[in-house]
Amino acid sequence: MKEKYAGSVLPAAQPRPGAIPPPPDPCAACSARVLSVCAAADEHHLKQLAELTTPVEVEAHRTFIMAGEPANYLFNITEGVVKVYRLLPDGRQQITGFLFAGDFLGLATANVYAFNAEAVTPVRYCRFARKPLEQFLGEAPKMERQLLTIASNELAAAQEQMVLLGRKTAREKLASFLLVLAQRMKRLGKPADTPDLPMSRADIADYLGLTTETVSRTFTQFRTQGLIELPKSGGVRLKNRSALVKISGSVESAD
């Protein structure tokens, strides 16, 4: 019961998921399971959870959450990269976070979303209707606890980002950003010197509170100073991690 967001061309779509979709077991195949809310679910709860789940895939650059719309769904990203952002009336944009496989999305305070979410790459997510999920959570305290943990983590990350936005220079911002990406690669057990960099310079700028020009110039500066490489194929390679750590102004050791 794969649902394509905004009628594009994917096979296998069935009419409507108005009722509960009966997939064999979507969670069984979910590679993001161990990373996410679902990690706190036991066998029994996972089966229940699966019944609330609608797997969806969206193409790159599609906005699938818009600020002001009724917050009827929660999301669990299972593949790809998502940007979460807010807009000022005149169009200025602040990206509040990039989400990856395993990340949870949709903790909303009100009845409408206060943010937008857009696929940076092709994305898959599991979608939960809010009401049934909330009821389910009431009966699965472990998962509710897990959600609180997730929220706490996000809060800590948000505070770190505030330090970056309010007090760091362009060099420090970009160095911090690259190191966080590298850190994530390491957690996934992948080579930490070539982080994925699927987002545009403009997105990086909107995340770091800069302009694309400043981001570009700072990349060039880092390259000129031998701290990074910028392969034509895209992406980035970190050549001098400890120097970047020093620049980033973070307290963390160069782990």
Add this chain to the structure above:
Amino acid sequence: MKEKYAGSVLPAAQPRPGAIPPPPDPCAACSARVLSVCAAADEHHLKQLAELTTPVEVEAHRTFIMAGEPANYLFNITEGVVKVYRLLPDGRQQITGFLFAGDFLGLATANVYAFNAEAVTPVRYCRFARKPLEQFLGEAPKMERQLLTIASNELAAAQEQMVLLGRKTAREKLASFLLVLAQRMKRLGKPADTPDLPMSRADIADYLGLTTETVSRTFTQFRTQGLIELPKSGGVRLKNRSALVKISGSVESAD
């Protein structure tokens, strides 16, 4: 059971002149109750909760949470104003939030605090030991849910602050700040044109990602333009709220 966090060490409780002796039920007298986590507690739970509670008062300018220390406690502010902040190694400071009566503090992801907290004014709070509180929460799902709601609200506020820090000008920042303070006065049913302003210019600067000089100049600018008054006695009076709303660049109507 009232504890003064003043002295260098904090051994046993030491009643001080002027300190109110501990009531049999500290929560009964708590004016912040309806605002806080405790709002979700019923009679029975409230009694249990009271047993976990240590009311504490701290003098202005005392730091009572330091980053890196074991996160053994959670806090519920009952009186006064607290600033929560992070430091960069070279001393640059970013205040991530001001807390008021009813606000909850201490959602920590790790075993150590990732932030500092300092009393801006004389402050009272209820302190909970983490372990027992967590156990208690496991048995009081309503309160756990409440905590998740609180975390969600904070997350939304943090995102809003990221927009401010990353994308707003000095004028927009200060106008937004004043309006948030006014909004809070309104919620409390107090006159919304004279928000409390107990924090220094330096604190405001560290909250808005500016310098004290820029904050001061922007205040002066607003005064010159007839948008605010700056009484010698301190504080501020908003004279033209809708103009401030326009400047703030926020979407919210001038409610």
Add this chain to the structure above:
DNA sequence: CGCACACTTGAGTAATGTCAAAGAGTGTGG
């Protein structure tokens, strides 16, 4: 091949930061 788009580079500007000093309010001791 040529168009579109993302990225880079350059030149000049504007907003904010830095450094310095002068009020202004507060508390202390003579």
Add this chain to the structure above:
DNA sequence: CCACACTCTTTGACATTACTCAAGTGTGCG
């Protein structure tokens, strides 16, 4: 009660970072 010291705030002059505007380069795609 005044003089002094201290802190916070304001104001001024100047410096600098990052932004704006503009053009140029490269890459992918139709």
